[in-house]
Amino acid sequence: MPFLPGDSVTLSTGIQMPVIANGSWAPPTGNARAEVKNWTLTAFKAGYRHIDTAQVYGTEKSVGLALKESGLKREDVFITTKLPCNLSDESLSNLGFDYVDLYLIHCPQCVDKDVSGKIKAVTSPTFVEVWAEIENIFEQKKAKAIGVSNFSIKNLEILLKTAKVVPAVNQVELHPYLAQNDLREYCKGKGIVIEAYTPSGYSKVRNDPVIVEIAQKRKATPNQVILSWHLARETVIVPKSENEGRQKENLDLPVLTEDEVKQIDALDHGERICNKPDEHGMLWGWTMEQLGW
Ligand SMILES: NC(=O)c1ccc[n+]([C@@H]2O[C@H](COP(=O)([O-])OP(=O)(O)OC[C@H]3O[C@@H](n4cnc5c(N)ncnc54)[C@H](OP(=O)(O)O)[C@@H]3O)[C@@H](O)[C@H]2O)c1
Incomplete structure (x- = not known):
């Protein structure tokens, strides 16, 4: 059954996750991260009850403040955040909450910066060790569900060898140019819900003639058509808009x-648009082989 915008999915821990979240990534420039509070407030007004943030976005505080100002109760809203692979578990104090709904390992590689500020991969901790920590957070009821992000089948296989808790969610880049069909199938078989970030594929996919034609026929926008495609495939989505009108559009x-x-x-050709390898074939200190991409 295709998802409808107001639907929720039941995660393996039994909790309900709304199938559309508004994202909250913002650049570290000017006032951008503080402004997330304002557009998270308009998202709540538009009807979003799921917000996606992360410690490395520096926007957890703004999301927590928006919830306080909104007048909504904590239990009315589903908050996903992400732990960087260096075990600095600061999310709850940043958000000002007693618990998060979903806590993800942000990416499988643990990285640090070298003296020149370049990102390099470190061998310790491994994502297996970080997963054991996140399992502790879950056992202490500081997270209602736990999961991963940017994990391939290869890295999920490694994780599952020692995991006590199977990840409830895997949040990955997924859009019409990168349909991730093998990963979707694999996750489905393990009871792991797939969640799409960069669900639109930006203007590159919005301008695809197939999308534009369907949009014209439907009297909808290209972004709406792309998001509808995800729901038709029962994929949870994290579009991001800081504009109230487009936030509403993405729910309609x-x-x-x-x-x-x-x-x-048929547009799928395995193209990464958001997170892709640099000129050395690396992403955040790892090769594509290490990532299993
Ligand atoms: N786990 C990870 O590693 C990871 C990586 C990337 C992203 N994420 C999460 O996913 C969220 C969304 O990612 P994303 O920003 O790449 O996704 P996206 O929703 O595919 O792209 C956002 C862009 O599309 C524009 N947009 C939104 N709605 C639109 C509409 N109806 N019509 C035309 N343009 C529209 C936005 O502009 P306006 O804001 O001006 O509307 C923004 O420029 C992030 O905020 C973050 O929470 C996670």
């Missing part, structure tokens, strides 16, 4: 026909 999605879904399926 047409139901696509099977034929429209197939036309969009």
Whole structure:
């Protein structure tokens, strides 16, 4: 059954996760990260009940403040945040909460900066060790569910060898140019919910002639068509908009026909648009082989 915008999915721990979150990444420039409070407030007003943040975004505080100002109760809203692979478990104090709904390991590689400020991978801790820590956080009830982000089948296989708790969610880049069909199938088989970041594929995918044509036919915008494709495939999505009108638009999605879904399926060619390797074939200190991408 395709998801509808107001739906929630039940995670393996039994909690309900709304299928559309508004993202909260903002650049570390000017007042951008503080402004996340204002656009998280408009997202709550538009009807979002799921917000995605991360310690490295520096926006957890703004999300926590927005919830306080919104007048909503803590239990009315689902908050996902992410632990960087260096075990600095500061999210709850940043957010000002007693618990998070979903706590993810942000990425499998643990990295540090060298003297020149360049990112380098470190061998300790490993994501297996970080997972054991995040399992402790779950046992202490500081997170209602725990999961991973940017994990491939290869790295999930390593994790699952020693994990006491199977990740409830794997948040990955996923859009019509990167449909991640093998990973989706694998995660489904393990009871891991797949969540799409960069769900639009930005203007590159929004301007694809197939998307534009369906949008014109549907009297919808390209972004709406792309997000509808995800819901048709039962994928949880994290679009991000700081604009109230576009936030509303991203919750008001047409139901696509099977034929429209197939036309969009055919656009997949494994292209990463958000997080992709640099000129040395590396991403955050790891090769594509280490990432299993
Ligand atoms: N786990 C990870 O490693 C990871 C990595 C990347 C992202 N994320 C999470 O996923 C969230 C979303 O990622 P993303 O920003 O790459 O996703 P996205 O929603 O695919 O792209 C956001 C861009 O699309 C624009 N946009 C949004 N709605 C639109 C609409 N209806 N029409 C036209 N343009 C629209 C936004 O501009 P406006 O804001 O001006 O509307 C923004 O420029 C992030 O904020 C973060 O929470 C996680």
